[in-house]
Amino acid sequence: MVFRAFTTLGTGDAVEAQARGAISVLEEMTDEGEPVISAYRAVQDGPWLLDILFTDTTADAADLWLETAREMVPNLPDFQIDPLAERDWVAESQRQLHPVFAGRFTVHGSHDSAKLPPSRWNIEIDAGRAFGTAHHASTKGCLIALERLARRPGGLGSVHDVGTGTGVLAIAAERFGAGPISAGDIDPVAVRVADRNVRATRTLTPITLRTAAGPFRRADTVFANILARPLIAMAPRLAHAAKRTLVLSGLRRSDRRRVEAAYRSRGLVVAERVLIEDWVTITFRRPGGAIAPHADALPGTRLVVRV
Template sequence: MPTYTALTTLADKDAAEAMGEAMEMMTPEPTGVGVFEIEDGSGLWEVGGYFVEAPDSADLALLAAAYDAAPFAVSELPETDWVAKVRRDLAPVVAGRFFVYGSHDADKVPADSIPLLIEAAMAFGTGHHGTTLGCLRALDRLATAGFVGSNVADIGCGTAVLAMAAAKIWPNPVLASDIDMVAVDVAVANVACNALEGRVTCVEAAGFDHPVLSGAAPFDLVFANILKGPLIMLSPDMAKAIVPGGYAILSGILNEQADEVAGVYARNGFNVVHREEIVDWTTLTLGKL
């Protein structure tokens, strides 16, 4: 069965969110609607819908006019077995001592590696993206230098691959949180696949705003692989949540944004210990003064 996408852009966040809500009321009904800020500095927002039947072009034109948006671009996507495609396209990833793989590549796990199983159907945060890969490499560097995390949190955990990596190499439990309950469910499933139940606890939370996280703070290592805006907003809480001498590993940062993020964190008591660029993305390892 083909899938149809309908995408448009507009300049106002509130209007974009309102348009997204209006789009959900269309007939035929979309199977999903997304509203995202475009990360190119343009200030534009993208509104998109996914349909199993071709959307009504007149309805889309009315929506665009009502919210002062660009005309919708409608595309038909061919039927694809996405899990099979992911399995073909996502080869195992090596990040220092860590080996991130899908179950279809279980026979390829090196004997001297730390394996992290991420199922193909749960492919966001697999280690293939420069942000996740950078965080795993940063963790490997800290561990190689002799650091042992005794109280670790993964904020915006996605698949929980970073939390699981910490739990695999250090003995103490790790906390993982995400603002999206779907991501939390994925994280829980991955934790089970890696036999880490009881070692990694996953909760739904925005930042550190959860009793489990606030009760466990302060931490000696916090991962936050999110985006520049949330990282900057989180910086005062991060400063309170990490002990002096502890570390923050931050990513989701475009290379041209890294100086700004590092500057904000410097004003909150952190210094840059290491900085790595992988294609378009920067990972910062920061030390708490």
């Protein structure tokens, strides 16, 4: 039997942050992907829904899990619980997501492919348990920054995407003719999702995907859409990885000054900021262009998934 526990969190930016925080905590309680946790809006600007899908457990075990969840995440509204027939509930949640427009890109799920006119700027992304459908302002900000960089003299050059999630930024870079392109994520599930999306989009330029904690290769342009604390901790490695340009996102406006300070101390200067709601994407550049070449590979990698 499949059980679905769901609740409505509310609307607005603060609720979106609450949803992300709740998922971050609750996923620590999962065991080999059970239960499946998702948060989404059924309609644009609608209320955020939190879904907990138990695909292989008993009703008593689900009740115990939810009781623990409410202890771990204070102020969660009461859940409603329904027994459900066996279905692909991750796919069902995906189908609730609407297309997102970021610059010339349209990021959409496979359920919307037939509804959109053909375009090289359409990117089909089915997230599964990975982050990066462009519904969040941080991913949308990265796509806008990516397009602006691609349209400037010299373009993107080689690209490395740290914390790739669904692989959307690597795929977007390929659309603009960047290369070579590499991407990694600390979560092997996200890497498998990114690999699936890369294959589905039939990229012309190969994209190297690896499970890696941080950058594993140097590139002309490096993207890292993560969170403020790990970005500050990885400042030495990310600054070294970016030969020419570094784009950081996943940052609240309140994080901006301390993140910028960490990278300015590494010799980078702020070239541009993209502000969307309470989120900021920062583009850094290295004064004087590319630095002297070093070995492109960086330590700390494991598990080559696709080349």
